[in-house]
Amino acid sequence: MAVSPRLAGAHGDRTHTHNPLAELLALGRPLIMGILNVTPDSFSDGGRFLDPSGALDHARRMIAEGADILDIGAESTRPYGGAVPVPMEEEIGRLTPVLPQAVALGVPVSIDTMKAKVADWAIAAGAAIINDVWGLQREEAMARVATRWGVPVIVMHNREHADPSLDIIAEIAEFFARSLEIAANAGLPRQQIVLDPGIGFGKTPEQSMIAIARLRELKSFGLPILVGASRKRFIARISPASPDHRLGGSVAAHLAAVANGAAIIRTHDVAETAQALRVAAAIEAVQ
Numbered sequence: 206m207a208v209s210p211r212l213a214g215a216h217g218d219r220t221h222t223h224n225p226l227a228e229l230l231a232l233g234r235p236l237i238m239g240i241l242n243v244t245p246d247s248f249s250d251g252g253r254f255l256d257p258s259g260a261l262d263h264a265r266r267m268i269a270e271g272a273d274i275l276d277i278g279a280e281s282t283r284p285y286g287g288a289v290p291v292p293m294e295e296e297i298g299r300l301t302p303v304l305p306q307a308v309a310l311g312v313p314v315s316i317d318t319m320k321a322k323v324a325d326w327a328i329a330a331g332a333a334i335i336n337d338v339w340g341l342q343r344e345e346a347m348a349r350v351a352t353r354w355g356v357p358v359i360v361m362h363n364r365e366h367a368d369p370s371l372d373i374i375a376e377i378a379e380f381f382a383r384s385l386e387i388a389a390n391a392g393l394p395r396q397q398i399v400l401d402p403g404i405g406f407g408k409t410p411e412q413s414m415i416a417i418a419r420l421r422e423l424k425s426f427g428l429p430i431l432v433g434a435s436r437k438r439f440i441a442r443i444s445p446a447s448p449d450h451r452l453g454g455s456v457a458a459h460l461a462a463v464a465n466g467a468a469i470i471r472t473h474d475v476a477e478t479a480q481a482l483r484v485a486a487a488i489e490a491v492q
């Protein structure tokens with residue numbers, strides 16, 4: 206269901222007046238965030254939506270298929286390394302012909318960026334959510350940008366290198382606690398935060414699976430949880446397949462995540478994910 210994104214102007218005097226994410230979460234069903242990568246090098250769809258009209262067609266298709274939120278990124282994070290850093294001007298240059306037009310489609314847009322200045326630009330252009338794959342811990346200014354605009358932030362767990370000896374749930378919980386402290390110090394209300402265990406980021410394939418299997422333990426923060434397992438490599442460890450052929454594994458992982466308390470699913474494959482979530486919910490409802 207589309208909830209009209211608010212329109213804020215330049216920051217300072219005019220900030221977001223309501224939180225469209227909170228409205229969506231209040232629907233009481235898992236939400237779907239559709240991925241729109243305007244990058245040449247994303248791990249599964251790099252280069253496919255660099256052309257702005259192709260990107261917007263894809264955005265429209267995802268909304269028609271049931272996306273509640275669009276997550277737009279213009280710099281690959283390549284969870285398994287090899288991402289090419291993109292200068293801020295280039296990241297904004299890729300977003301300029303796509304993001305404002307995507308906002309006009311009527312579902313909340315989240316900006317997937319590690320740079321506070323890009324987040325600031327994107328919110329001024331109409332984005333309603335910040336998605337930070339370094340959980341406010343890479344750039345100090347990120348939390349301040351979110352506070353100034355009054356927008357929600359997705360705080361994702363990340364680390365430079367996987368360490369198989371770690372209790373990954375304890376590590377993620379410690380990371381979240383640090384992010385929440387940063388948010389509090391910046392004056393960002395706790396209820397504006399969504400937590401994400403960061404499937405595939407700084408984790409062994411087994412740790413990615415543990416993060417989904419023990420997701421409930423992260424509910425102790427009392428905040429909504431987002432899971433993005435779409436096409437990720439741990440799937441191929443169990444059932445070898447190229448990223449384009451990991452739909453079954455992605456759906457299985459996302460159903461497990463929702464069963465364990467995830468409120469938002471970040472996916473490349475909106476139609477199939479929406480169908481799977483609806484069928485799982487319908488079966489649950491007739492018990």
Ligand code: HH2
Nearest residue numbers: 242247248281282283359361401404433
């Ligand atoms: N995964 C990716 C990117 N951003 N954001 C959140 N909150 N959670 C995730 O799991 C997540 C994310 C990686 O996937 P993708 O966007 O397809 O690849 P790339 O970063 O190479 O563009």
